[in-house]
Amino acid sequence: xxxxxxxxxxxxxxxxxxxxxxxxxxxxxxxxxxxxxxxxxxxxxxxxxxxxxxxxxxxxxxxxxxxxxxxxxxxxxxxxxxxxxxxxxxxxxxxxxxxxxxxxxxxxxxxxxxxxxxxxxxxxxxxxxxxxxxxxxxxxxxxxxxxxxxxxxxxxxxxxxxxxxxxxxxxxxxxxxxxxxxxxxxxxxxxxxxxxxxxxxxxxxxxxxxxxxxxxxxxxxxxxxxxxxxxxxxxxxxxxxxxxxxxxxxxxxxxxxxxxxxxxxxxxxxxxxxxxxxxxxxxxxxxxxxxxxxxxxxxxxx
Amino acid sequence: xxxxxxxxxxxxxxxxxxxxxxxxxxxxxxxxxxxxxxxxxxxxxxxxxxxxxxxxxxxxxxxxxxxxxxxxxxxxxxxxxxxxxxxxxxxxxxxxxxxxxxxxxxxxxxxxxxxxxxxxxxxxxxxxxxxxxxxxxx
Numbered sequence: 331x332x333x334x335x336x337x338x339x340x341x342x343x344x345x346x347x348x349x350x351x352x353x354x355x356x357x358x359x360x361x362x363x364x365x366x367x368x369x370x371x372x373x374x375x376x377x378x379x380x381x382x383x384x385x386x387x388x389x390x391x392x393x394x395x396x397x398x399x400x401x402x403x404x405x406x407x408x409x410x411x412x413x414x415x416x417x418x419x420x421x422x423x424x425x426x427x428x429x430x431x432x433x434x435x436x437x438x439x440x441x442x443x444x445x446x447x448x449x450x451x452x453x454x455x456x457x458x459x460x461x462x463x464x465x466x467x468x469x470x471x472x473x474x475x476x477x478x479x480x481x482x483x484x485x486x487x488x489x490x491x492x493x494x495x496x497x498x499x500x501x502x503x504x505x506x507x508x509x510x511x512x513x514x515x516x517x518x519x520x521x522x523x524x525x526x527x528x529x530x531x532x533x534x535x536x537x538x539x540x541x542x543x544x545x546x547x548x549x550x551x552x553x554x555x556x557x558x559x560x561x562x563x564x565x566x567x568x569x570x571x572x573x574x575x576x577x578x579x580x581x582x583x584x585x586x587x588x589x590x591x592x593x594x595x596x597x598x599x600x601x602x603x604x605x606x607x608x609x610x611x612x613x614x615x616x617x618x619x620x621x622x623x624x625x626x627x628x629x630x631x632x
Numbered sequence: 633x634x635x636x637x638x639x640x641x642x643x644x645x646x647x648x649x650x651x652x653x654x655x656x657x658x659x660x661x662x663x664x665x666x667x668x669x670x671x672x673x674x675x676x677x678x679x680x681x682x683x684x685x686x687x688x689x690x691x692x693x694x695x696x697x698x699x700x701x702x703x704x705x706x707x708x709x710x711x712x713x714x715x716x717x718x719x720x721x722x723x724x725x726x727x728x729x730x731x732x733x734x735x736x737x738x739x740x741x742x743x744x745x746x747x748x749x750x751x752x753x754x755x756x757x758x759x760x761x762x763x764x765x766x767x768x769x770x
Contacts, residue, residue: 413743434739436764440746455737457765522768 332628333442333449337460337500344627345500348464349471351623352616359392362622365631366395372425373399374417374441375452376432381592382452382461385614386429389621398425415444422446427629429461430454448628456492462591463496464624465617470501470548472616473587473609479506483542486512486552486572486597488519493591494552495523502531509533510542514568517554539572544581549574551590551597551610575599579607589613638688641666643708644698645684649673651702652683658697666691679704696724703758725752727760731769738765 334340340348355362371390373383378401387397414432418441421428428445430438431452438451438458453459467477474480482501484494488511498519501507511519511533518535536542543549554572556565573596574588590598590610602608626632647655652670661668666689676682698705699721709717727750733740740748740762750760750769760769 413745414739415743415746432739433737434742435735435737435766436739436762437743439764440739440743443746454739455765457737 331448333438333451334460334624334628335439335442335449335451336458337463337496339460340464342503345464345467348620348623348627349468351626352468352619353471355619355622362393362626364394365626366390366393366629369393369395369427369629369631370425371395371397371399371625372421372428373397373401373452374421374428374430374432375399375401376403376430376437378402379431379453381614382431383429385617386450386452386461386621388618389625392618393622393625395426395625399429414440417441418445418449427625450624450628456490458496459492460496461617461621461624462493463500464620465613466493466497466550466589466591467500468616468620469589469609469613470587472612474547477501477504477507480547481508481510481545482548482550483510483512483539483546484519484550484552485539485542485574486554487517488513488552489517490555491552494519494550497550498523498527502527507531510546511535512539512542512572513537514554514564514572516560516564516568537571539574540578540581543578543586544583546582546586548587548589549582551588551594553593553595553597573597573599574602576601576605579605582607637713638667638686638710639713640690641686641688641710642691642693643684643686643710644693645682645706645708646676646679646704647683647685648702648704649679649681649683652685655685655698655701658701659694661685661687661691664691665689695719695721696727697730699724700727700730723752723755723758726750727752731760733762733765733767734770735762735765735767738762738767740764 373386375383390397414437422445427448429450429452430441432454435455435457437454438449442449451458488494586607587609588607666687669686671684673681674684703721703723705721707719708715728747731750732748749763753759753761
């Protein structure tokens with residue numbers, strides 16, 4: 331039985347297989363309407379994340395399956411003090427696969443040690459969020475047609491942004507990848523990420539989005555959160571330099587893909603939404619298709 | 633100073649000077665009824681000074697813990713008064729219930745009854761990370 335706890339649980343071959351299935355789902359959705367008939371997905375969300383939960387539920391419903399679960403800890407037996415291990419052991423009796431969101435890091439791994447059915451990590455605190463990374467990978471594939479020879483700009487909060495760390499982990503396995511890390515000094519990428527993944531992958535660090543933009547094939551934007559700063563002054567000084575506006579895009583490549591894990595606050599101007607280079611709403615849609623492919627894989631359905 | 637030779641037991645040798653009591657505690661030797669000698673500040677060619685623990689009797693040593701506490705330790709296994717085996721310690725690949733994860737956001741901080749497991753990720757620098765949250769142990 332296979333689980334998905336960390337994006338690196340999947341080999342490049344397995345990711346490629348998932349993407350092939352997702353492509354086929356997009357082209358021939360009718361072939362998949364009954365694939366998971368009579369199967370149940372349990373969404374165990376110990377903290378609310380409406381976007382991720384809806385994406386999982388939409389994926390299962392579109393495969394002809396059903397969903398059950400809870401969307402916050404207070405409405406579950408957790409509020410009575412039940413352990414994660416006991417909860418998933420019980421849910422194993424009712425469902426065929428579990429998607430778990432938990433505020434504590436490592437909770438889905440604990441779940442996978444006790445459950446009798448596959449566990450998908452739907453986000454564990456600031457740690458891993460592998461289905462977001464799969465979504466990002468499908469988006470890169472759909473937008474660029476390849477995972478090789480790309481210059482990828484990562485912009486914003488690179489210190490706490492788990493989506494950024496996981497994307498680096500996943501993309502550093504392909505050849506010809508170069509990262510440009512764009513962030514204020516205060517939010518630079520942590521050294522453990524560099525040590526783990528930048529052994530063979532070139533990267534540059536810069537504080538200037540304007541300087542980096544013309545070289546990028548992909549720009550991955552993240553939110554710069556006010557609470558990350560020590561003082562208001564620094565925040566006000568920095569926040570505007572990481573807002574993408576039509577003016578900034580003038581020097582960018584015509585085939586740039588702008589990605590964002592969403593939700594955005596103000597870091598991408600709404601004026602860019604209609605630009606063909608804005609990929610972030612397509613990205614949200616791809617999230618459903620790759621989760622469909624993943625659910626089928628973990629349930630051994632072909 | 634003379635400590636009687638042991639018949640059947642073990643000698644934990646090349647302990648960093650001053651660390652014998654800590655190892656005594658970690659191995660929970662206070663709960664054992666074996667005859668135990670702790671030698672401190674023993675002259676050593678290799679280390680200048682060292683500590684030694686001699687245990688006469690049947691005692692199961694947690695080699696992972698010894699390797700983690702001090703990889704330079706050697707353990708002599710004595711049978712019928714003669715050295716039957718010399719074990720060199722090394723950093724174990726996995727530590728089970730030796731360290732506790734200090735990350736307050738780690739699931740081990742709230743979920744009871746799960747083992748605290750650390751994996752060796754960098755042997756050269758002796759870096760261990762929590763299996764669950766991947767935080768490095770300090």
